[in-house]
Amino acid sequence: MNKKTIMLVDDDSDDAEIFEMAVKHTADYITFEYSGGGSEALNRLTSTAFSLPDLILVDAGMPKMNGWELLKNIKADDRIAKVPVIMIATSSRMEGISLAQNLGAEAYFIKPSNYDDLKSIMKNLCSGLRTDLKAKLLSMQSDSPRYIFVF
Numbered sequence: 001m002n003k004k005t006i007m008l009v010d011d012d013s014d015d016a017e018i019f020e021m022a023v024k025h026t027a028d029y030i031t032f033e034y035s036g037g038g039s040e041a042l043n044r045l046t047s048t049a050f051s052l053p054d055l056i057l058v059d060a061g062m063p064k065m066n067g068w069e070l071l072k073n074i075k076a077d078d079r080i081a082k083v084p085v086i087m088i089a090t091s092s093r094m095e096g097i098s099l100a101q102n103l104g105a106e107a108y109f110i111k112p113s114n115y116d117d118l119k120s121i122m123k124n125l126c127s128g129l130r131t132d133l134k135a136k137l138l139s140m141q142s143d144s145p146r147y148i149f150v151f
Contacts, residue, residue, distance in 0.1 A: 009034075025119060037065065055083070
C-alpha cells in the first residue's frame, strides 16, 4: 500500500505530539512529519531534496512566520501550490476563516479540546487522503459545521 504523508506545522511541540499520536492510532498507512515553524516548513517544502507531503496542516498563530504567511508562500510556489493545506487554529473568528479561504486553503478547522475529537478528525483526514479528500472534508463539515469550514 502506498503511504501518504501529513505534515504538521505548529510551534507548539506538545500539540505536535498529540497530533502524531492521533494519526498513529488511526492509520498505519500515514507518515507524520512535523515542522516547528513557518520558516522551517517553507525551507523543507521548497527543497528539491524533500518529498512533498500529501497534506499540510498549518497552525495559524505561530511567531515569526505565521501560518498565514506560510500559506501565501506555499500557494505562490508552483511546485508546492497543489498540496492541500488546512489551516488550524483555536479561534472561530470569521476573519481567520475568510482569510484561509482567500489565501487558498482547502479548509479551516478549530483545534478540538479533547483527544477523542482530534482522533476522529485525523482518522477522517487520513481516510480522505486514500479516497477523496474534498468529499471527506465536506462530510466532516456536515457533521461538525461549527468546527470545520471547507472552501
